[in-house]
Each structure stands twice: as structure tokens, then as C-alpha cells.
Amino acid sequence: MDDARKGDAALSASKPEEAIEHYTKALSVNPAAVKYYIGRATAYQRTSKYAESLSDAELAVVFAKKRGSRELIKDAQFRRAVALFHLGKYADAEYLLKIVKGLDEKDKMLPIWEAKVATKLKDVPHDDEKRSITIKETPDVDMPSTPAPAAPPKASEPASTPVQAPKPVAPTPKDKIKTDWYQSPEVVTLTIMAKGIPNDKLSVEFEERSVSVSFPIVGSSSEYSYSADPLYEKIDPSQSKFRVTPTKLEITMRKATTGLKWHDLEHPDGHVTTTQASDATLAVRTTKDTAPAYPTSSKSGAKNWDKVVVNDLDDKDEIEGDETSHFFKQLYSGATPEQQRAMMKSYQESGGTVLSTDWSNVGNKTVVPEPPEGMEAKKYSG
Secondary structure, eight states, X not given: OHHHHHHHHHHHTXXXXXXXXXXXXXXXXXXXXXXXXXXXXXXXHHTTOHHHHHHHHHHHHHHHHHHTOHHHHHXXXXXXXXXXXXXXXXXXXXXXXXXHHHHOTTOTTHHHHHHHHHHHXXXXXXXXXXXXXXXXXXXXXXXXXXXXXXXXXXXXXXXXXXXXXXXXXXXXXXXXXXXXXXXXXXXXXXXXXXXXXXXXXXXXXXXXXXXXXXXXXXXXXXXXXEEEOSBXXXXXXXXXXXXXXXXXEEEEEEBSSTTBOOSSSBOSSSOOOOOOHHHHBOOOOOOXXXXXXXXXXXXXXXXXXXXXXXXXXXXXXXXXXXXXXXXXXXXXXXXXXXXXXXXXXXXXXXXXXXXXOOHHHHTTSOXXXXXXXXXXXXXXXX
């Protein structure tokens, strides 16, 4: 049981390889545990081992039917459908998704995968074998007669110190949830700003060209679903991860091509982009020995905004404070040196009322404060 819990924890922490190891240990003790097969099937999918995932999902279906558990049958058939989809068996996947719908038509991930399958089948010729159903509702499998081999044991880990549970927060209503994204040369980070996301009921699915999210809104009958498909460029699902905080869900997707600049989160036509190197790569910030001074109306003379960039927001800054400060620093860290200068100059000269990333617009003038409507900008002397 302890290994199963560790497998669940590793899966939630986006550590599929570790999850596979723990589920394998758990199955060596209880080779008929449906949830362990479903968990390992999910972990196999996240490491692109779809044949292994299908094998586990089929065993899960058989054991779930023996137990007569409608919920477990649904989950096992769903994992089976996803594995078949990735193996190019689109008609088989569609057939199983209909079974899942019959068991629970409100399943939160069902609409997303129905759309994925429909998109694939749309381009498959009518006489193609991919349109043929080749499976049965209950698969024919060889049942394990002996416990599955256990994974090699690891060195014992020190017992963890109990952590005090965080205070509950009021969940964000479905229509108030917002999303944002930013990038660095290595990763793309998608933030879903929602309070009170139930970690145990959250589903995040990484694919090479998509990410799907769903979770229930606690205290209501609503479900939140989000899908970015197709992503602007390919990601590495096995190196992508997510974390839940009391105020948001942060999804970090590892770029398949390091340094390639994404111009949007999703690609408009679904094709992999081909961009000139001068425009496609994110610049790496460097500090020069000397840097030009830019025009300013300050009485103290021209200000070197390159130096301000280095001194005021160094790469080693801790990202802490309120959400606005957090967002500013994250946006800043993914910007080019020229964009960083523009951000610092516009923000400081306007007293925090203007934030621009366009150096050509703010570099040759003093940025005038633009206070919110109904408020007045005033200068204060120290």
C-alpha cells in the first residue's frame, strides 16, 4: 500500500518514471489491484510507452469487470482508449470512448479526447484500416498467475516531517478563471489563475503538441476544462510538469527545441513552425563592459538603462511577494535585453503606471504617468 501511495504522489508530481517503479513494486504484492494498473498505464503514457500502457489498461479492464466497479471500468477503458489513440488505432479509440461515455457521460476529459479522435479520423480515408474496429469491449489477456517482478529497491529515504495543511481558500468561480503564459529559452509556462484547485481531482495531460487540464470547482457542480491543441511547437511530455498552489496551477512545458521562440501558445493552423534563426531564438542576456546612455529629462543626467536592468532585477532575484510582483518578474525573465530595458524605463519613469516592452516607443522619450481613471498622478519630494 505504501508503494502505491508513493506511485500516486510521483504521478501527481509529474515524475512518471518514479511512479512506474513504485506501481511495479505495489503490483508485485497485489497483482490484481485495478488502480495500480490504471496508475502505471497513465505513467507509461506520460513517458510515451504506449504499448506498455495498453497492456496495463487491458488488465485493468478485466480485473475491474471482475470486481463489478463501474468507476474503475470507466477509468480503465479511458486509459485503454488513450493508448490506442497514440498507437494510431483511431476507430478503436473512438469505440472505447463511446463505452466511457455510456458509463459516465459527464467525464471531464471525455470531450477533449472525443475531439482529438474526430480530428484524426477526419483525415483518414474511408477504406483505411484505421477506421476499422479491431478490439472487443473486454480484451482477451493473459492473467498474471504470479506476482509481477518488483523493481530494484532504492536506498531508504528519511521519514518526512509532517507538514501543516494549508488553510482552505474559497474556490474561484468557473467564469472568473483566467490564464496566462510566458516563456524562457528552455520552457513555456502556462498559468491558470484559480484558487482552491483540488489536487487529488486535477487532471493534466501532456502530449507532444498539446496540453489538457480539467478539475471540478469545489462546492459546485461545475467542471473547468482547458486545452491548448495544437501547441505552437513541440514539447517534451516526459520533462514537463505542473504544481498547484493555493491561488493557481502552474504548468511548465519543456520545449523540444531549446531556444526556439514561440509567438503564441497555440499554433493557428496546427503545423510545426519553421522560423528564421534570427527571429526564432530567444536572446540570452549578457552584461557588456560599456552600454549606451539613453535620452532622459532627469536632472541627474542620462541614465544607463542597461545598468538598471542588471542592478534592479538580477537573474538571481527570488520570485516572491504578491501575484503582481511575481508576474512582473516572470515576464521580465523571459524577455530580451531590449524588452527588459523598455520595461524598467517605462515602469520607473511612469511611477509604476505604464509597462512597455517596446524600446523603439519608449527609448527616446520620457514615459508620462498614466494613472487609472479617476486618479491623479502627483510628484512627491523626499
